[in-house]
Amino acid sequence: MVDTPAATSILRGTRSRGAAWSWAAILLCLVCITPILFVFVAATGDAEGLWGHLFETVLPRYVANTLGLMVGVALVALGFGIPGAWAVSRYRFPGRRLFEWMLLLPAAVPAYLIAYTYTDFLEYAGPVQGALRDLFGWSSARDYWFPEIRSLEGASLVMGAVLYPYVYLMARTAFTLTPASLFEAGRLANRNLFWSVGLPIARPAIVAGLALVLMETISDFGTVEYFAVETLTLGIFNVWLGMNNLPAAAQIACLAFFFVLALLILERYARSRRQYSDTGRKAVAQTAIQPGPAGTAWCLAACLTPIVVGFVVPVGVLLSFVLRGYSLSLEDAALDAVLNSLLISGATAATVMAVAALIVFVSVYRGGRWMRILAAMAAVGYAFPGTILAIGVVTAIGALDSGISASVEVLTGVPSGALLSSGIGLVLFACAVRFMAVGYGAITTGVQRLPPNMMNASRVLGHGFASSFRHVILPLVRTSILAGGMLVFVDVMKELPMTLLLRPFNFETMATHVYQYAKDELLEEAALPALMIVAAGIGPVILMNAALRRIGAGRGG
Template identity: 45%
Template sequence: MPIISLIVIAFGDAGEVWPHLISTVLPRAVVTTAWLMLGVGILTIVIGVSTAWLVTMCRFPGRGIFQWALLVPLAIPTYIVAYAAVDLLDYSGPAQNALRWLFGFKNARDYWFPEIRSLPGAILVMSLVLYPYVYLTSRATFLLQSACALDVSRTLGAGPLRLFFAVALPLARPAIVVGVTLAMMECLNDIGAVEFFGVKTLTFSVYDTWLNRSSLAGAAQISTVMLLVVLLLLWLERRGRSKQRFAVTSRRYQALPSYQLTGIRALSAFLACLAPIILGFILPALVLARSVMLHWQDNLNTDFFVAMGNSLLLAVCAAILTAAIGTALAYFARLHNSMFVAAITRISSVGYAVPGTVLAVGILIPIASLDNLIASTMRDWFGIATGLILISSGAAMLYAYCVRFMAMSYGAGETGLQRISPNLDAAARTLGRSPFRTLIEIDLPMIRPALISGALLVFVDVMKELPATILLRPFNFETLATLVYGQASLEAFEKASLAALTIVLVGILPVIVLSRTSGNAHQDEDT
C-alpha cells in the first residue's frame, strides 16, 4: 500500500512540480547520492574484506578479539558518529585545539585541516560504520571455503596475496556483493549524517521538499527516484550472484590453512584491524562519554526521560507486532507451500530495502485518509470529535516500523521453523491438534530463541530509526533519535549526548547476538 500510494501521489495532479525538480533539484541530488554510495561502497569493500581475510586466514596477536570487535561499529548509528566526528574535528574541537597549541597557530588561516563537513567526510564516516556488513558476509564465506582448493593453490606456488586475489576473492564475490548492497541501502536511507555534513542527497531532498517547501507531491516524486535506485541495487545484487555457484569438494570441513604472522607483518595486521574499531567506535564513544560528563546537568532533564520513554514504548510495541506478524507469515508459508504464498511472504518482507523517507511519504496519505474517515464517522454518528487519532497516537510510526523491519522477524521465524522436523507437526495433527494449537504448543516453545533474537534486532533498529520517525511523528513528540537530531541541528549536540550514548549502549545488544551467531564454522585454535 505505501508503494502504490507513493506512485499515485507522484504521478497525480502535481502541477509543474516535476519539471521544476528535474531542472533544479534532481540532477545535483542524484549525482551527490551516486558519489556518496560509490565512495561508501569502495571503502566498505576495502575495510570489510581486508579485515575479514586477516582474522580468518592469518594468525597474529589479538586476532581472537578482533573477530567480534570488528562488529562493534554497528552499534552506533551513522548520524551519531557524524555528530561526534564534527565535535572532535571541528575548529573548536579537541583535535584542532591540540594542533594549535602544539605548533603555536593563532587561527585557521595559519594551517590546513581537512573539512569534515563535506562529501569525503560523509563517505569516510559512513564507511567506518557500515563496513561490518561487508565484514560479516565476507568472513562467513571465507570460513566456508573449501580447504582443498586453498591447499591446491598453495601447492601450486600461490603466495598469500595471489591466493587472496586469484582464489579467495572470486569465491567470495557473491557475499561481498550482498554486504555492499546492504551498506549502500543504509547509506541511501541516512538523513541525519548527510544533513549535518551539508551533503544534499536524495533523502535530504525528500525531507527538504516535504517539510521546508511544503510539497508532498514533490517529495513523492523524489521518493520514486529513490525507489528506482533501490530496485537497481537489488537487481545488481541478484545479478552479481546469479551465475555464481560454488560447492565444498569434501564431505567434511577441514581446518583452513593459515599464515603465522610475525614482526612487522603481525604489527601491520594488528593495526589494520584496530584502526576501524578506534575510528568507528572507540573515538565516537569517548567523545559521547566526555560530553556527558561535562554537560550531565543539561542532559538529565525531563526531555531526556520523556524521549527515552517514547523510544522504549515504540520499540517494544514494534518488536511485539513484527514478531507476531512475522511468525504468522512464516508458519502460514510452512503450512501452504505454494508460489502464491511464497510471493506474498516475499513481498511482505521487502520493506527493509525501502528507505524510511520513502515509506513515510507512502504511508502518510492512506493513514491520513483513514484518520479523516474515522474522525468524520465519529462526528456524524456519535457527535464526538476524535481528531487524527492514528497520526497523533503514533500508530503511523508503528505501521512504518512494521513495514520496514518485518524482514527481521519473518527471517527469524522462518529460520526457526526450518529447524523443526515436519514430522512433529504431523504427529500433533494426528493427535487432534489444530494448526493454531500446534503452533502455540509445539512450535513456538522450540523457536523461542530465534524469535527473541529477531525481536531484539527490531527493538534496537526502532530505537535508532530516524528518517521515518522525523516525518511521521506527532507534534511535540520526541524519541531519543529525534532529540539527538534536533539538538545537533541547533549546534547543541552536547545537550543530547546522553541520549546519543543511550542509543549506542542499546545498539551493542545485537552486536553481542551477531558475535555469537557468526562464530567460526571451523574449529581452529587462536593464538
C-alpha cells in the first residue's frame, strides 16, 4: 500500500472524526453523572444546625416509616405477583391468555392515582362505607369500625397493588424458563412443585424484581404525601421547600441513597445467581397443566384479585366521575396540562433515545472497558428517587448559572442572572438524567442481538463510523429505539416529584394538575386527565406481554 499524502490526510480525518464521536459520548456521560455527584456536593453545605434538630425529632420517624412501608409493599407485591405468575405459567384454565397481560395492567396506574381513588372509594362519604351503613342500619362512624386508608398500611396496600407487576414479570419469566425435567424430578420425589422446585429456582429473579419494587417505594412522593406517611422522600420535600434548607435536604437524600445502594447491591447479587434458572436453549419447557375445579377457582382468584385491586377499582372510580358528568370537557388549565405533558414527555423521550443511542454505539463499537463503565454509570439516574435527583440537578445547574453570570459580568459589567435554572429546560434535563437508564437498556438489548462483526464489515466496505451508524446499525435497532422511547414517554408523563419541584411558576403537567386537584379533595374534576395518564401506560403493558410471550414461544411454552 502506497502511503500517499492524500491517503494520510484521509486516515487522519477519519481518526479525527472517530475521536470526535468518542469525546461527544464521554461529555454526554459526564453530563448525566454530574447531577448525581452534586447531591453529595449539596450535602456538604451549611445546614444551619438543622440536621441535629431533625435527628432528635423527625428523622427516626422518617427512617422507621420508610422501612415499614418497604416491608408492607414487599408483602403485597409478593402476595399479588408470585401466585399470578405461577398460575398463568403452570396451569391451563379459562381466560389464561387474557390474564397473562391483564396482570400487567396495574403497572399503567401511577401509585399516587390509586391512592387518590381508594381514598375516595373507602372514605366515610364513599360508596363502600355508605353501602355498609345502609345495609346494617348504622347512622354514624361511632356505630362501627372501618380501617383507615390514609395510613402506613393503606399506603402499603395501594402501592403494592400497582408495583407488583415487577415481581410478576420476573417470576413469570423464571417459571416459564424452568425446564420440564426439574418438575418431573420433583414429581418423582413426591415434592410440592411450587415450594420445592419453582420458587427456589425463581428466587433470584423474584428478588431482583422485588428490589425494583422497593426502589420505586423509596422514590414515591405522591402517595406518602397524600396519606401523610412521613418517609425520607417526604422529609426531603418538607425540609427543602418547607424549611428552605437545601443542604439539610441533601443530607437526608444521602441517607436515602444508602437504602437505594443496599437495594442495588441486592439486585446485583440476585442477578448474579440467575444461572440457577438459565438452563440453555435445549432444555424442554413444561406444558401447562389442566387443574381440577378447586385448582381452577384458585387460579382465577390469584389472577382476578390483583387486577381488581390494582386496576379495575381505581379506573372504575375515575370512570364513574366522568360518567356522572364531572371532568367531561378539558378546560383551559387541563388542556394546558395535557399539552405540557405531551411536550415534556415527547422532548425527553427524543433526547434520551438520541443520547442513549450515541453512548451505547460508541461504547460498544469504539470504546474500551472504561468507556463501557462510564456509559453504565450514565444510566444510574433511574436508581435515584426523583426528589434526590432534583437536588442534584438544582445544585449542578445553579453552579453552572453562577459561573456563566460571573463570566458575563466580567465581560460586560452586568450580571446575567439565572439563565439555566429557570424554565422547562430544568425539568427536561432532570427527566432525561433519571430515565436515561430506560433508553440505555432498550438500545443495549437491541445491539446485543446484532452480529458482533457487523460494524467491522461495514467499515471494511469503506463506510466510516458515522455512515455505518446511520445506515447499518440504526435501522436494525429501530424497534428497540421505538420501544424505549415509548417507555420513556410514559414514565415522564407519570413523573410527579421532579416535575413538582422543578417546574416553572404556573406550569402544570397532567401529573401535577391531578395532584393539585386531589390535594384539594377535588379529584373528580381531574378524572379525565387522570384516565389519560392511565391510558398512556397501557401501550408499554402490551409491549411487555408480547416480549414475555416470545420468551415462552422460544421455549415451547
